[in-house]
Amino acid sequence: MSELLPAGIDSFLGNAGWGGAAIDPIPGDASFRRYFRVAVEDRQAMLMFAPPPEEDPAPFIHVARWLRDNAMRAPEIYAQDAAQGWVLIEDFGDERMRDWLDANPQGETGAYTDAVDALARLHTKPAGPFAPYDMEVYAREAALLTEWYCPAMHIEADAGSYLSAWSETLAPLVAKPSSQVTVLRDYHAENIMLLGPDAAGRGAQGLIDFQDALVGHPAYDLVSLLQDARRDVSPDLERRMLDHYLAQADADDDFLANYARLGAQRNAKIVGIFARLWKRDGKPRYLSYIPRVWEALERDLRHPALAPVAAWFDTNIPRQVRDSFGGQIA
Incomplete structure (x- = not known):
């Protein structure tokens, strides 16, 4: 070997x-x-x-x-x-939250409650010494959909108006930076290891794959957890976990609107990334996740805060593609 x-x-x-x-x-x-x-x-x-x-x-x-x-x-x-x-x-071992839930589906509520609690603890800390999650980063990530997914689907989308719609949609979130926290950016069931607390009292949720951390809005990692690209999370569980977070967090009145904004932005980014992994990197297995991500994106687009982006999708992405949750990439 x-x-x-x-x-x-x-x-x-x-x-x-x-x-x-x-x-x-x-x-x-x-x-x-x-x-x-x-x-x-x-x-x-x-x-x-x-x-x-x-x-x-x-x-x-x-x-x-x-x-x-x-x-x-x-x-x-x-x-x-x-x-x-x-x-x-x-070494955090092999007990990933995703794998544990596959074997213990009855423990889903408890596992997600613990994962939300870990985020809530993180959000009580001052934001770390990391770069900001600003409009430039949001736009660059969202653009992955028009750069990779749309060409793969043979869709000639208007990329300029797409970014303008995102700028309008995200402007209220970016304009209120008072609730900034450390954002891990890939916090989901495959990146949470289930452990016992260590001797220093650190929590039982082992964190991995956090090297891209930025300083941004607390809703982002909740979206990553509760609109998981790789695992089905029911809308009911998503709602209950959001309520659980809000019951212990110092969230403002715009939190749910910002959750929808960041959900749509993240899901658009992921659709683009998965298309790129196939087209550029020769990793087609990620295509099977796109229908789940597209379905979550559609739910986010129904929020009134997403009106400019939703209008762009209505104009640029054919309804028959969207009705099949992204269609079959060819």
């Missing part, structure tokens, strides 16, 4: 005090990152390989340390060589 391992892995582990460790590759995700479980004697850890120039592990290290300093359950960093792409981290 050694010929399948990245060059430099033995040297890094040796310098980190893990020389001679058994190395077990773990199936990858949608990025260029690779993961390995390593074990030596009675110690076990997770090794991330995020090689430049495609990846940069420095943001992961930065966010992980901030989260741990603020009593959130991010993995401890044991050793790192960011310039070469290596990070040795605490």
Whole structure:
């Protein structure tokens, strides 16, 4: 198996005090990152390989340390060589929330309640030292739909009016930055590990895949959790979890409107990303998620706050495509 391992892995582990460790590759995700479980004697850890120039592990290290300093359950960093792409981290095991729910569907309400509570705790912390989730970022992400999905569907969409509609829709949210928090940006059932509390009292929800954290609106990560691209979350559960969050959060009167705004923005982005993963990166398995994402997008578009964007979709995306929740990409 050694010929399948990245060059430099033995040297890094040796310098980190893990020389001679058994190395077990773990199936990858949608990025260029690779993961390995390593074990030596009675110690076990997770090794991330995020090689430049495609990846940069420095943001992961930065966010992980901030989260741990603020009593959130991010993995401890044991050793790192960011310039070469290596990070040795605490092993959170295999108990992902998604997998646990597949085996224990009766525990859905409890698991989502705990996940919402973890977000609520995060939102009591001052926003971290991260870049802002501003209009430029929102627009760039939303544009992925017209850049990748529409061409794949042979739709000649008006990209200029699309971005204008988003600017009008998101302007009220961007104009009120008082409720800014750390936004993990990919907080969902596949990125939550179910653990016991650690000795320092950090919570039982292990956080992973947070390297793209920004400072933005607290509704964003709720959308990520409750409008999950990879797992069905019923509208009833979504509503109950929103109510649970609002019962303990200092939310303003516009929170639900902003939840819909960010839901539509995120779902439009994801449709574009999944189309790009297929077209550019040769990963067609993500196409099967698009109908679920499109269905959530349609629900968000029904909110009055989305009127400009909803009008654009009515004009530019044929109804027969939308009625089939995005259609079959060809």
